[in-house]
Amino acid sequence: MFPRPIQKSAPWLQASYKVLLPIALIVWLLPLIGIAVTSIRPSSDLAAGNYFGWPTRFAGVENYTAVFQNSNIGWYILNSFKVTIPTVIGAVGLSCLTGFALAVYKFRLNLVVFFMFVAGNFVPFQILAIPVRNLTVQLGLYDTITGLVLFHVAFQTGFCTLFMRNFIKALPFALIESARVEGVSEWKIFRHIVLPLMRPAIAALAVLIFTFVWNDYFWATIMAQSADVRPVTAGMNELKGQWKVAWELITAASIVAALPPVAMFFLMQKHFIAGLTLGATKG
């Protein structure tokens, strides 16, 4: 059996495993714990330099209320949804189609097209910032939700296509051939055979892209300026305050902003279950 269960290894190994694992866990989670604890600290703690100690009192309720009262965070979260959901639908939907085409059809430039999708991922988007900004201005899409969505879809589809193409390629090709012999049209093959079998891939990709786009700060600051468009990552800036940085509010806002991707993960989790193609072919 691999990996070998820890219960079967030497006692000293078992002991060190039991000691090291919690330590590693805490070190790993330290930033997250720090943010969570700071978000329930009263501002006096921070003023007094009590950054990592025990909070003097629980100020969670007032901090979180303040976040919603002192800023437009509710509005920014809505903006984030307006950007993220269409992007996820657009990128995953498009890549289902591109992935199907690249995995199923043999045409001369198949690999070239596929490599172009893949190669696009290697272009660091920092060097694209200025041309993309100019392009959006010229197209009249600067500082609009539509602009953000379009560019996110364009940037994410490359990776999604890579993912989907490889997933479809791994499905038994006989399923498609069998349907072809039965006279089922290509679109119906995609719709009724391939798409249902892609559910785990769609769920995984949806969570991934949701998280990518939700957490995006770079394009949010480059392509959005007004409060009407700004997603939550950029909007949080507003809490910085004029004279001092209100860390207890920023951390509370961060926690709020981080909740939707976590929720998304748990929502989609049951669709990840593998083994959907079990029983398709030989047993």
Add this chain to the structure above:
Amino acid sequence: MAEVTLRAITKSFGDVKIIKGVDLQIADGEFCVFVGPSGCGKSTLLRMIAGLEDITSGSLAIGGKEMADVEPSDRGVAMVFQSYALYPHMTVKDNISFGLRMTGHKPAEIEPKLRRAAEMLQLTHLLDRKPSQLSGGQRQRVAIGRAIVREPQVFLFDEPLSNLDAALRVQMRTEIGKLHHDLGATMIYVTHDQVEAMTMADKIVVLNGGVIEQVGSPLELYHRPRNLFVAGFIGSPKMNVIPGTASPAGEGRIEVTLKDGAKVTLDGGGATVSSGQSVTLGIRPEHLTPGRVGLKATVRLAEYLGSETMFYAALADGSEIAVKADGLAKAAIGSSLDIGLNPAACHLFDANGMAIIHGDLTR
């Protein structure tokens, strides 16, 4: 119902020629088996008939109609895949009716066909299950059911039994045979298992390296193999082949001197050889009798199967010979064995492997 005609069919993948010119006529309602070793092109040929592979050159007609530019679905064929290719997210019922539903057939039209196919294949109680809840044999039957409901003119089977265990394979073999009898459709069946070919076929097509070696009924191939390849491929255990030289022995007879010095005189049956011509003598293990005067060999291995005993022995020159004896025969390993051989059952092949004399016992 339709006959299938292949004329000078070739297939290349890039520079590699897979099928090198196949001419074949399969009659309406015939059960035709393509058999051959891996990579001989038998599956490719089947897929070309199905329309899943393009035909590089040559012509294919089903029911007298040219098929080169016809879509797979319009050819009137149904195919059963080796891997079954069941749609895992659909129930048995949906799997069987999928093709009909997707091609605009009305539910009222589909239902009786589905019922009939399910009854024929004893699937009625399984209609609401998913493929993952079925055994291998049941999955195979669903795959066949999917082909039946389309009421095709030609059924194509691509090694359908190779994923089943031995007992189930025998059972499905007879079921497919029965199905052929009931439906009366033309069936083309690909297998590498010569037992399947022998038991099921009306006509066997032996393929090797992209060309047809021989076409004929099972017994024709067994008794009158056209060349060494077919002789070795058809029949289990394999035919023994012993190299030697042949000379005319007068009165139309031919004397063969084997490598170990033993001499066999065969009835030439009209065939002639030049003196000292190098030949290969072929004789099936079941036509050799241990304990009679003839060849002398040393026993290397004995397999006692109960119903029969197989001896694997070596002649004086070291060439291997297999002998099939009745189940009570015994011989110690290392002991010497006299092997009687029936001259009438001997096949003779020339240096190119083509048959000169058929050891056809049915003559």
